[in-house]
Amino acid sequence: MSAAAAHGVALAQPSDLREELDRGTGWAVVKGFTVSGPLEEVSRRFEHFSHQFGPVSRHGQSGTTIWKITPRQDIEHLPTFSETASEAPLHTDNSWAPHPEKYMALLVVRPADKGGDSIVFSVDEALETFGRSLVGRRAICLMRQLNYPFATPDVFETNMSKRAVTIAPIIDPSRGFRFRYDVIQAGFELLPRLATAEALWAVEVFNHFLNSWVERKANKIHLETGDILISNNHRALHARTPFTDCSRLLLRARMA
Ligand SMILES: [Fe+2]
Numbered sequence: 001m002s003a004a005a006a007h008g009v010a011l012a013q014p015s016d017l018r019e020e021l022d023r024g025t026g027w028a029v030v031k032g033f034t035v036s037g038p039l040e041e042v043s044r045r046f047e048h049f050s051h052q053f054g055p056v057s058r059h060g061q062s063g064t065t066i067w068k069i070t071p072r073q074d075i076e077h078l079p080t081f082s083e084t085a086s087e088a089p090l091h092t093d094n095s096w097a098p099h100p101e102k103y104m105a106l107l108v109v110r111p112a113d114k115g116g117d118s119i120v121f122s123v124d125e126a127l128e129t130f131g132r133s134l135v136g137r138r139a140i141c142l143m144r145q146l147n148y149p150f151a152t153p154d155v156f157e158t159n160m161s162k163r164a165v166t167i168a169p170i171i172d173p174s175r176g177f178r179f180r181y182d183v184i185q186a187g188f189e190l191l192p193r194l195a196t197a198e199a200l201w202a203v204e205v206f207n208h209f210l211n212s213w214v215e216r217k218a219n220k221i222h223l224e225t226g227d228i229l230i231s232n233n234h235r236a237l238h239a240r241t242p243f244t245d246c247s248r249l250l251l252r253a254r255m256a
Contacts, residue, residue: 021231146202
């Protein structure tokens with residue numbers, strides 16, 4: 001594998017990657033991972049690569065460690081971002097878990113011919129910009145103080161008769177930042193007592209800020225075959241632009 005790169009800076013050592021993830025912008029791109037050969041073999045090598053950042057978690061009821069991200073037609077549940085070709089707005093991964101994993105890695109096996117680009121932003125940068133306004137500062141306070149409900153999407157639920165909801169602040173110094181708008185909205189439906197006027201207002205203005213900020217600032221990254229996008233899931237938000245090419249295939253690992 002060739003040297004890694006984060007925002008154009010060559011990174012030769014895993015320790016440099018850690019530095020970028022934990023104290024820099026929170027994300028990096030590693031280039032040149034070999035994706036030829038049987039997919040099982042590629043998955044095995046990708047899991048080995050990912051393991052250097054921590055134990056690789058299993059994905060919900062499937063129990064799989066390496067998750068295929070590709071549009072699926074053969075599902076009966078409401079699809080989550082990794083199963084569709086639609087836009088995925090800015091979010092952190094596994095926000096519904098009691099302790100979302102610290103790191104997330106995406107390996108591109110086949111990029112979409114057009115679209116399917118990644119957008120990644122530092123949480124610190126987003127909150128610093130949001131907090132420049134009175135409205136932003138008020139919403140940040142509420143997102144620190146209030147408990148929000150994060151509902152597990154269907155595909156990751158192990159007991160559908162009792163859909164799990166994790167209750168946590170959006171900005172939590174001990175468990176990290178977490179955000180996914182649709183997951184919080186589903187949580188409000190399941191636990192309406194948490195849908196107070198203040199909680200609803202803060203999440204709406206923050207979500208509106210993120211969407212408009214992406215429109216203005218979006219730094220789209222078109223990942224190529226063999227690229228690995230790694231992010232610190234407690235320090236960076238990521239998004240994906242829509243695409244139509246159903247052969248697009250990425251592999252994902254999450255590391256605790
Ligand atoms: Fe994601």
